[in-house]
Amino acid sequence: MKKNLLAAAAICLFTNLGFSQARLVEKVEKKGSELVIPYEKYVFPNGLTLVVHEDNSDPIVHVDVTYHVGSAREEIKKSGFAHFFEHMMFQGSDNVGDEQHFKIVTAAGGTLNGSTNLDRTNYYETVPNNQLEKMLWLEADRMGFLLDAVTQKKFEVQRSTVKNERGQNYDNRPYGLVGEFTSKNLYPYGHPYSWLTIGYLEDLDRVDVNDLKKFFLRWYGPNNATLTIGGDVKAADVVKMVDKYFGSIPSGPAVEKTILPAVKLSGDRYASFTDNYARLPILSKTYPTVPNYDKDMGALSCLAQILGQGKNSILYQQMVKNQKAISASGFSRFNELAGEFSFQLTPFPGNSLATMDSLFKQSLLVFEKRGVTDEDIEKFKGGIEAQYINGLQSVSGKVSQLAAFNTFTGNPNMIGKLLDMYRSVTKEDVWRVYNQYIKDKPCVTISVLTKGQPVKPAAPDNYTIDTQNYTAPNYGYDGLKYTKAKDNFDRSKTPGNGANPVVKVPPFWKKDLPSGVKIIGTANNELPTVTISISIPGGHLAQAADTSKIGLAGMVADMLNEDTKKYTAEQMAVELQKLGSFISVSQTLDGISFNVQCLKKNVDKTLELLEEKMFSPNFTADAFNRLQKQSLEGFKQLKSQPAAIASTVIDKLNYGTGNILGLSDNGTESTVKRLSLKDVQDYYNNYMTSQGTKVVVVGDITEGEILPKLAFLNKLPNKKINLPNPAPAPAIEKTKIYLIDVPKAAQTEFRVSNVTGLKYDATGEYYKAGLMNFALGGAFNSRVNLNLREDKGWTYGARAGFAGDKYTGEYQFSSGIRANATDSALVEVMKELKNYAANGITGEELAFMKSAIGQQDALRYETGNQKAGFVGRILTYDLPANFVETQNKILASLTKKEADALAKKWINPDKMNILLVGDKAKILPGLQKLGYEIIELDIDGNRK
CATH class of the missing domain: 3.30.830.10 (Metalloenzyme, LuxS/M16 peptidase-like)
Structure with missing residues (x-):
């Protein structure tokens, strides 16, 4: 690193652009491969x-x-x-x-x-x-x-x-x-x-x-x-x-750095409250620690990983793996004035919060006996290095770091110092901070109780907040005056645009292997990272033939994240953390996806672990039973969240209960209960295939470098998988309201939707319909958001738009609306939809949309994930290399007449499902005055 510090006294910057008041006080340049x-x-x-x-x-x-x-x-x-x-x-x-x-x-x-x-x-x-x-x-x-x-x-x-x-x-x-x-x-x-x-x-x-x-x-x-x-x-x-x-804006009052004494607890504090929405109780424990940038920050972060992060953590091993807790995690948070070390524990049914408290204390004793290992330190340092490098993929990420460093330390050049601090953490440091901040130290324990269930707190509440001995500081609000800048130019004139930037669509390469595997990639050497996604056909659609076991694909993905023949899940996690790598398996609508992120220097070792995970899973009964129980408990939690209820039930209304697209890929309590370990093994045996497998590669690696490393994919069975096409959605005869009661809900979740059948098409009517909708619901300044948020203040945000894939498409308005404005908001939503369908877009809105979307290309291809999404769409939908050029031509030539015709064709407010999830007692009387047929549903979407 080359760093020039210029004396503050009377040094002014002169450039060929003229004189400036600014003083250049520091310049930092990158030297070699250092992280700066x-x-x-x-x-x-x-x-x-x-x-x-x-x-x-x-x-x-x-x-x-x-x-x-x-x-x-x-x-x-x-x-x-x-x-x-x-x-x-x-x-x-x-x-x-x-x-x-x-x-x-x-x-x-x-x-x-x-x-x-x-x-x-x-x-x-x-x-x-x-x-x-x-x-x-x-x-x-x-x-x-x-x-x-x-x-x-x-x-x-x-x-x-x-x-x-x-x-x-x-x-x-x-x-x-x-x-x-x-x-x-x-x-x-x-x-x-x-x-x-x-x-x-x-x-x-x-x-x-x-x-x-x-x-x-x-x-x-x-x-x-x-x-x-x-x-x-x-x-x-x-x-x-x-x-x-x-430069001419007057300085404000002086702002002094706030300094407060460290928080000290004289004893354990217990408090509790009843959560109206939680279906499962939890226990939260918090210890006071140190502010941000303190010398102990690195050691505390490492301690949090050892105790409460990942499958190899103490809490996971002592509480989750043996099915005493659904989840158990710990994390360390640092702020400017103080820090906190927190744990959150969710018990399996049958275990009380007092039991959780006792098990937590026992887990700490296990840690004390185990100690801190060399492997703990190695995996912590590997993860931190990757985390910092990945955080610099975008210019916004780099700017955010510089801004925060300068605001809180006065030195923007902190990234290398912080990384050095993390790299220098020792076993002794971690053991010291455990003893200094956690072992036998008092903490705040919060018991979250569930409404209507016989749940007791971990211990009786024992702390009363002292409001008597407080003296407010002088915040300096007296005598403030508003003084505006005096300029030698006209601020009322909006600056024009500079020359339009030249945007380069990422170049990509494609390779079809004889086995049927299709690979697409794009190289980018800005950072030494590599991202790989492998999608194998199957997923949610594979369950269409037997909907009695919906949720199987998700269970298979979860099991693939567990043990392999060579590694336990914990051992696999350790090996990946040492490398600073990440491998996860998840289900999609039509596949099982293996997702990889790693540093380039660790590609070979990471892919060896991926091969092991993909080809040598060890599906054990213990892992299956644990995941099944966690899934069943998770359904209880989802049913307490109005937004989750709304998103699940609207699909059932749109597609029907017999359509795979109307069924949640999570399954239901009854379908997940039917799953067996044999089902998991059978799915794996039947759906692992090379035909139709798609691979996306993005990062600091060329086609010639990566293809030999992916040769293990040739071991996939070469067999044809035929996924069923979903049945058509039932027609909507007229718009109705479907109401789900969540007593005392502060807001009502809105979903106003129908199935359009518009499949994803990058240059067809789907793309044009998206352009048309931009002014109605596709931007902050859209009609629905300005009406409901900015003009009325009824919501934090509202949106409407088309969604489509290879199989179908739908249109949907969604928002969380203040409960006592539910009926009025529904009137406004339907008014906006009807007006747009009847009268279309204005000339000003059309010009705004063209300007906004026409200049977005510059922002679309910056990060690895953005590039992966771009080339992934090309592979998934077999798009031509120049499809972006075609889109730009369509955008430029779209007329008001065409947009209005699209609005009239695809926005049909007279044939939509209106789903409202909220407090029936508050919202039903107002809704009954609107003239819609109202059908009440339970939280699963079944008619009452």
Whole structure:
């Protein structure tokens, strides 16, 4: 690594582009094969830090603005404000209209979002490289020109949206409140980590628009922000643009680093709560540890892997493999001010939470007797190296790392230091942190109880939160003033586009083996990684002849992840972790898929393990019985989740109970109970074949290098597998409402759908229908999302679109809607569908769609997974090499008349199944007024 540190005093940057206020304070370049993200770091007079990373491998750019403010900067009784404010930052500013931020980025062919955690809030966009200046204009406008555009109406709509987000992700989800109960019992009252980022509903109701404005003025100054830009850019050009748009924004109040004493527990704390949605109780145990970047971080991460991650972990061996627990895991989390070491245990029926608590303590004693081994350290280091390398596949991944490092340490160049820290972990380090933070140390134990079931907590609640001895700090909100930048240019003018980037579709090679195996690949040497996917015909469709044993293909995939003749599942996991490799087996609609990810240097050893897994499975009764029991318990959990219920039952309504496409590939409790170990062996004997097997290879490896390494596939039996074609879906005579009752559900899950029969076609009517639907339900600025989320605040998000494969296709609207708005929302959904079918797309919407989709190519082929998906579709659907060119021609020539005809043909609101999963008591009276026939179903989708 070559690193130049430039003295801070009076060093200015001059370029051939003119004078800039920015000071170049650091430049890091890559040297040799070291793991480093090259960058230049600048500081502006207003305190803004700029980090630029040049990566010319793809014609894209990623922009990230990270503000050093998260929920840890909030006041007691005003929780959730940082996240709420993140929503407000998308609602327009002086020169960017309402709902225009998403629209401008989408029209540029880009993607965008924001996120808030305990310690920071960030906003980011990935766009074609010709759109950089426009992105900087957008971000600068909301940094310096937000408040006059904030209105009470926008405030109320976004407050409602955030409430829906809490309902969807916390209140309406099994175990969604475990973190909330843990935090308030672990940290002292008033500690900034004692509440979740989402906040409490009562606190959200308490704040007003003036609180929001103060929050902006206190924390959203350029001096509390890091602007990180990476991709196909030149640093000198970036500095000039940033200077123009951000340089004149006044600095905000000074922001000091928060320092708090470490959390100390005087004794074990037990707390419990009843979860309305959980069907299985769980036990959560959390120990306080250290903040991020602490010297013990690496050793604690290694300890978490040994105790609670993977089949070779202590908890898995002591609790899961012997069927005492359905799951048992441990993980270590580090934040800016504190860290946590947590365990989560789900008992098999018959084992109490008190038993889980006792078994957990016994497992720690087993670990103490076993100790830390050389193999533990070796596999930990192998996994960490692969994790860091794989995280650098995308420019967004690299930018995110640089932004976080600078925000929390002031040094973007931390990746090598962190990796060195992990590589230097010793057995003694791991043993020391276990003794220092876990062994005989008090922790917070949360018992999650299930409603209506005789479940007792692990121990009686014994802790009362002390709210008396708290003194609120001075957050510095007094006397804040809003001062806007003074410019020598017109900010109201949206910057134009640079020259369109030249997008290169990944070149690929194809090879058909004599055995019938078809291989496709594309080489990419940006990172020394290789990804391989092998799909063997079978899967869910193979069960169509005997639907009494649906779930068999999934069970076969699970068993292929277990023991082989040479290795136990635990031994296989160890060998893969040492290599930093990953092999998983899963079922698909029409196959069993073997998925591989590894470092190039370890390809040979990884493929040896894949060959063993594929050709020498050892299907044992112990593994089968355990997996069968876990699957049966899993059905209970799925039936507690409204979204899972809706997604399963809508297929049954659309395709019928006798159609394989209407049956969940997970099966049902009755079908899984019928499975036997012989069924698994018979499936393996009957469906392992070379004919129709498809292989996708992506990464730092050529055709000539990989083909000899895949020669073992020739050992697959050469036999023809005939998968049945699914039966046609039943016709829908008229639109009806199907209602499933989930008492006290905070939201109603919507599915409005029908079977179109439109199979996937990259250049046919399926592709054109997708273009047509973009304005209705295919983007953030689509009609359904703007109506239900941005205008009404009834949902966290709404979407509608076509889905298709080789066998069939359907159209579906989906969303989670606030319960008390269910009837009104359904009226709006059906109104939008009917209006679009009758009147079609507007000229403005057509132009927006063409602009958005026409520029997306720059973002489509960056990562290994994206390239694999691209070439995989070519192989699966036998697409011509130039199909993307054909798509672009179709896009460019699509007229309003053609789009309107497609809408009228394929969107049929008078013949759809409406499925609503929610609280019947709340929503039925309103639905009865709408005039639809209402049919009540149980949670399995059967008529009551």
